[in-house]
Amino acid sequence: MKHVLESVESQFEMFQILNEDGKIVNKDDMPDLSDDDLKEIMRRMVYTRILDQRSIALNRQGRLGFYAPTAGQEASQLGSQYALEQDDFLLPAYRDVPQLIWQGLPLYQAFLFSRGHFHGNQFPEDVKGLSPQIIIGAQYTQAAGVALGMKKRGKKSVAVTYTGDGGTSQGDFYEGINFAGAYGAPAIFFIQNNHFAISVPVEMQTNAKTLAQKAVAAGIEGIQVDGMDVLAVYAVTKDARERAINGDGPTLIETITYRYGPHTMAGDDPTRYRTDELDDEWEKKDPLVRFRKFLEEKKLWSSEDEDKVIEEAKGDIKKAIKKADEYPKQTVTDLIENMHEELPPNLQEQLEEYKEKESK
Structure with a gap:
């Protein structure tokens, strides 16, 4: 039995395209993206990093309510979203507001959601998705149901959901992937493994060497990917989507990532369970730094480009929070x-x- 387990675990090696220095280490799986696509992905990551910084500041000022920082997870979040189509249905967790925004949710409504205002949950008709799920793991069973509905209606679209490593300890996690697998539903299940859930190390959550291997028990495809490598995340998501709409069933994707901030702004102190050495190690893997090096070598990105995006983000955020402030209480x-x-x-x-x- 030990031999069987080890043979399964050995198959889940981390998929990567760009290393920490922004060098291509896997040319064969390089996604077919134009220069404009590459620049747009970088623009979105920089914009989202600024949005995160400003959201933390607004939360501290009492101008936002619940907020879960996203810095460090941009490649995982935005690389996956960029591989989706407008008709794909998002079922995010509470840290996954950026995906909804890039799928079309107005920024001011994202701020209203944080404040608990009902209009923050009234999505425009062309934004396919549910509000960020607060109940850990519940979005997995919802995604399985949405995906089955798409299959029964003959739609060429997928349901995409996210949870953290802690969410894999919930019963809904197993129920969701098992149901989707049993019915061949077109779903993509993301585990954003940032190693600590709220504060408990992933090693105390499970004895499995990877979270991706949990797909085996449900009889579905599973893969572990470098979640700090936006190109790798895009590539595996694109592949999972193609297989899903072609009738090959769901996929479980574990992205190995890291959140630089606290779990949420509601009093979490990561210094109580993370060391400075570990933080320093992961800062060297920053998804923005890595992708910036790659683009700069290709002469596709400059400090002027980045400054332009930063100013754009700050301007949009200022307008959006003003609109949220003016919205009827x-x-x-x-x-x-x-x-x-x-x-x-x-x-x-x-x-x-x-x-x-x-x-x-």
């Missing part, structure tokens, strides 16, 4: 009326009570 009656199509008697009673209070 959510009331208790809004909350009650939005919860049910037909109110039960007890809530109808409370609604009348709060209408009276709010009218004064």
